[in-house]
Amino acid sequence: MRTNALLILLGLSAAVGGCTQPYMDDYRLDQGLVMVFTGIEGRGVLNEDICHGLNAGGVDWGIELVDWTIGLPFTTLLNIGSRGRNHRQATAIGQRIAKYRLDYPGRPVVLVGQSGGAAIAVWAAERLPAGHRVDGIILLAAALSPEYPLDNALARSRRGIVSFHSSRDRFFLGAGTTISGTMDGKHGSAAGRVGFTVPADGARAGAYRRKLFQVPWREQVYRSGLGGHLTSGSRDFVARHVGPLCRASLWSERTVQRVLSGQAFIRPHDPLAPTGR
Numbered sequence: 001m002r003t004n005a006l007l008i009l010l011g012l013s014a015a016v017g018g019c020t021q022p023y024m025d026d027y028r029l030d031q032g033l034v035m036v037f038t039g040i041e042g043r044g045v046l047n048e049d050i051c052h053g054l055n056a057g058g059v060d061w062g063i064e065l066v067d068w069t070i071g072l073p074f075t076t077l078l079n080i081g082s083r084g085r086n087h088r089q090a091t092a093i094g095q096r097i098a099k100y101r102l103d104y105p106g107r108p109v110v111l112v113g114q115s116g117g118a119a120i121a122v123w124a125a126e127r128l129p130a131g132h133r134v135d136g137i138i139l140l141a142a143a144l145s146p147e148y149p150l151d152n153a154l155a156r157s158r159r160g161i162v163s164f165h166s167s168r169d170r171f172f173l174g175a176g177t178t179i180s181g182t183m184d185g186k187h188g189s190a191a192g193r194v195g196f197t198v199p200a201d202g203a204r205a206g207a208y209r210r211k212l213f214q215v216p217w218r219e220q221v222y223r224s225g226l227g228g229h230l231t232s233g234s235r236d237f238v239a240r241h242v243g244p245l246c247r248a249s250l251w252s253e254r255t256v257q258r259v260l261s262g263q264a265f266i267r268p269h270d271p272l273a274p275t276g277r
Contacts (some may be wrong), residue, residue, distance in 0.1 A: 023063035024053055032061035032108040033100055034246055035093070035124075037117030040143070042069040046230060047114060048241075050140075052233040054112070057243015060243075061108070066093065068120045070254065075174040079116060082182055088124035098132045108135040110120045110246045114233045115172070115192065117165075118142035119183035125156040132156075136251060138242055139163040139230040141173060145186035150212060151204060158212030159251040168217055168227030169193045192229075213256045 034054055038047045043065060051063045055074045069079045079086075089124055097109055111134055113121030118139040134161040154160060173193040182190050197217065198208045217227040233239060244259045245251070 012191055015080075021064055023051060025062075027102060028060060029100075030064040032110075033104070034059060034061055034063045034110045035121075036063065036065050037071065037113040037120045037124075038065065038067045038109070039115035039117055040069060040076045042071055042079070043067040045261065046233060047117075049139065049235040050114060050233050050238050053238025053244065054243050056235065057241075057246075058237040059243045059246050061246075066117075066120075068093070068117065071179045075179060080183060083183075083185060085182070086120065087123060091127045093120070093124040094127035094132075095129065097131045097134060099100070101132055108246075110134065110136045110138065112242065112246075113141065113142070114140040115229065116143045116183050119144050120136065120150070122148075122150065122153045122161075126152040128156050133158050135159055136246070137161045138245060139164065139192070140242075141169055141190075141192035141229055142196075143173060143177060143183045143190050143192060144196075145182045145184050145188070146191045146194050147186070148182075148184050148191065148196065149199075150196060151207065152210045154207055159248075160213060162213045162215065162245055162251065162256060163191065163196060164215045164217075164229065164232040165192050165195045166217035166227040166229075167193060167230045172229040185258055211251075213251060213253065215260065233241070 015138045036054070037048050038044075047065060051065050054063050068086065069075065070085075071083065091201065100107075100109065111121040111125060113119065121137055122142075122144065125137055128134070133156050135157070137157045138151060139161060142163055142165070150161060156242065161266065173190040177186075178188055180259055181187050195214050196212065198212070199205050217231070238263065241259055242255070247256050248259070
């Protein structure tokens with residue numbers, strides 16, 4: 001089938017992640033691709049659980065865990081502050097997405113970023129080559145500032161952006177980002193704690209209303225965990241909510257609410273399921 005493209009993707013994955021990718025084979029890549037961006041800690045059990053949760057949630061596409069960090073011990077703060085390097089990483093990822101689009105035309109591509117990885121997901125979308133878009137972007141506890149402008153990322157995502165945030169994320173995205181700064185260099189609570197600020201002027205506000213879906217912590221939604229930094233990245237939460245969102249062909253307030261209410265472990269006959277592209 002597309003062996004060369006598969007080898008390229010797996011080779012790049014090994015280069016950045018240093019570990020195997022259990023959900024990257026030719027069959028899966030021929031269905032679609034989810035790129036999961038690690039937090040500032042790099043690859044580990046916590047972000048591997050996001051991949052396992054996507055698989056448990058019925059995502060039978062390629063699921064690639066992308067470790068964008070420096071990859072050395074005791075470099076978590078450097079992973080926040082190395083903004084030039086982080087933007088270069090995002091540019092390279094954008095080029096890889098465009099290559100996948102060319103090798104697997106019409107297949108869906110969804111970006112999922114947790115904490116610092118949410119910034120990489122946004123920046124990778126912004127840096128896609130001209131004429132390319134992803135299908136959707138899902139942010140879990142985004143370590144970006146609330147005022148970060150999402151206009152370009154929204155324009156580069158066909159479905160838009162779903163962002164999960166929690167007021168209970170006080171330590172990492174409250175005190176932590178106040179001291180160390182967000183991924184875009186602002187000091188204060190991050191959007192993963194308080195949500196993104198919707199612009200007031202008409203044209204921009206309209207785009208945000210149509211394509212940005214912000215999901216605050218609610219006990220009835222976050223069935224596991226206490227709304228802390230890692231709650232939305234737990235395997236159970238991802239299986240229940242993030243997997244079905246990946247598989248939905250379009251996003252709207254109705255779609256998001258159906259998924260969050262537990263109505264959608266999406267089946268092929270479900271009207272939310274992907275249609276032919």
